[in-house]
Amino acid sequence: MSHVGYGCLMALDRDHVLRSAAALLTRKSTATMDEVARAAGISRATLHRHFAGRDALVRALEALGIAECEAALDAARLDEGSARDAVTRLVHEIEPAAGLLAFLYTENQLFEGEEQNEGWARLDERITALFRRGQESGEFRIDLTPVWLTEALYGLFASGAWAVLEGRVAGKDFQFNIVELLLGGALRREES
Amino acid sequence: MSHVGYGCLMALDRDHVLRSAAALLTRKSTATMDEVARAAGISRATLHRHFAGRDALVRALEALGIAECEAALDAARLDEGSARDAVTRLVHEIEPAAGLLAFLYTENQLFEGEEQNEGWARLDERITALFRRGQESGEFRIDLTPVWLTEALYGLFASGAWAVLEGRVAGKDFQFNIVELLLGGALRREES
DNA sequence: CTTGAATGAGACATCAATGTCTCATGTGGG
DNA sequence: CCCACATGAGACATTGATGTCTCATTCAAG
Structure with a gap:
């Protein structure tokens, strides 16, 4: 037996x-x-x-992606230290799952039905809370909403993953590129 | 007749x-x-x-998207004034086509074959040149490559378009959100 | 009115992906 | 050795989208 x-x-x-x-x-x-x-x-x-079928496979991939993201958020300890450092840790931890995330991000089929995994809402909430914390602590500007910053982060994950996949940018720059652009932007800082 | x-x-x-x-x-x-x-x-x-078929339709959409982007780049006069203002004009001009762009951006079927429209390379080149000009003029930081900035802009277009579509962010904030995040980043400015 | 063109509706064959099935094989544990 | 089980290979029907066809209708120009 x-x-x-x-x-x-x-x-x-x-x-x-x-x-x-x-x-x-x-x-x-x-x-x-x-x-x-x-x-x-x-x-x-x-x-x-x-x-059982393609649908079940995609659903399993969705569950895997959510689980890996939640594990990454746990490992990043989003409520410790400065919000800036927390974002850096978040991007670092989530990098291995970025490709899968990019795929799921474009499967709009997952989000159009009534049955959408509540895991996404949980992830959104946690990341949004991080940006909100950064605003309340004075680190982040307040004229960009936490919701938009979260969406932008997803978009940067996707473009970053694809850019690496196509060889347009080096894989080792993934974390640096995303963190620096998201936090610092393209403009040169006047301060030293 | x-x-x-x-x-x-x-x-x-x-x-x-x-x-x-x-x-x-x-x-x-x-x-x-x-x-x-x-x-x-x-x-x-x-x-x-x-x-003639679905493929022909997607190809026509691709041609339309490229044409609208090139028209937007023309209208934005990328080589006039500061690079910062040029980016702002670019985002403003390209906004009506953002939804179509987001769709084409995820049609990786368009980029895997031998026959890929050379229009994308032209667009990439023009936008990349804008970021390069900004770096050479001292406006933009030089530790983020123009290629990555271009890819990031695409990603922000896509996430911005979807966020508006799903009602997560207001449509009137599209241009502001993208320009401010891409150029300024999420961190508060010490200066001023 | 007459005519030609575009259209909508629908029938039909085709095709690719899918889901299900059977059967032979191999493999590891008892 | 024997057996239970997982697997690979392949056959088969089904399904949904697609591409093509015909025909009646509408509509505008002449």
Whole structure:
């Protein structure tokens, strides 16, 4: 009775499949189930044994993306230290998931139905709270709303991930580029 | 013989169809040809008389987006005055096309084949040159590459357009939000 | 009125992706 | 060795979108 239900390898495989699918769909969001299976090194039949269908796969990717984001927010300790440093830690922690985030960000199919994962709202709330904290502490300007700053951060994640993917910018500059642009902007500082 | 080939109304209709399709596909990028036709107030048969197929429609949208962007760049007179003001004019001029741009930005199908419209390279070059000019004039910081600033601007266009579409930010703040974040960043200025 | 063009509605075949099924294979544990 | 299970390969039907066709209708110009 050591093999009740799913064996111990399936859990590992499932995660591997999920990450392969994330990597592939980030580059080609219209990839076939067959292509996803090949990218993971398994057959289409096995892929269907893990995920009932394409919809289930996308939902699982959504859950993975949300989970990784929440883990990143936890690791970044958003309510410690200056808001500026917290944003820096946030971008650093979330970088490994940026590609997956960019894919999910463009799957507007996920947000049009009645059934949308409440995880996004939780993430939005936490990030928005960080920007609000920065405004209240006097670090951030108050003429840009926390909601917009959050949306802008998502957009910069997506463009940053794609720019790295296409080789337009170096991967090692990902965090620096996003943090510096989001916080400091393109203008030269007059102060030293 | 006044009606040789296509009548005079088809040109107007074609443009109207194109803009309806842009508006719809911005919200739902997987919309059916039938949905696109309904959104334009015409039948699927007529839609096919304008555009041979979905691929042709997307290509036409791509051409429209590029044309509108180039017109916006012309109108913004990127090489006049300060680079900062030029960026402001650029965002202002490109705002009406932001939704279409956001849609095309996520159609990675357009960029994976050998045949990619060279219009994008022209646009990239002109915007990149603007940021480079700002750096050389001392207005912009030099530790963020012009290429990244261009990519970031695209990302901010997309997130700005979607945020307005979903009602998360007010449409009247579109230009202000993007320009202020891109140029000034989220940090409060010490100077002044 | 007459005519030609554009259109809308719908029928139809096609095609690609999907979902489901069976069966042979291999593999690891008992 | 034997067996249970996961897998790969492939066949098959289904589904939804697509592309093409016909035909009746409308509409405007002559």
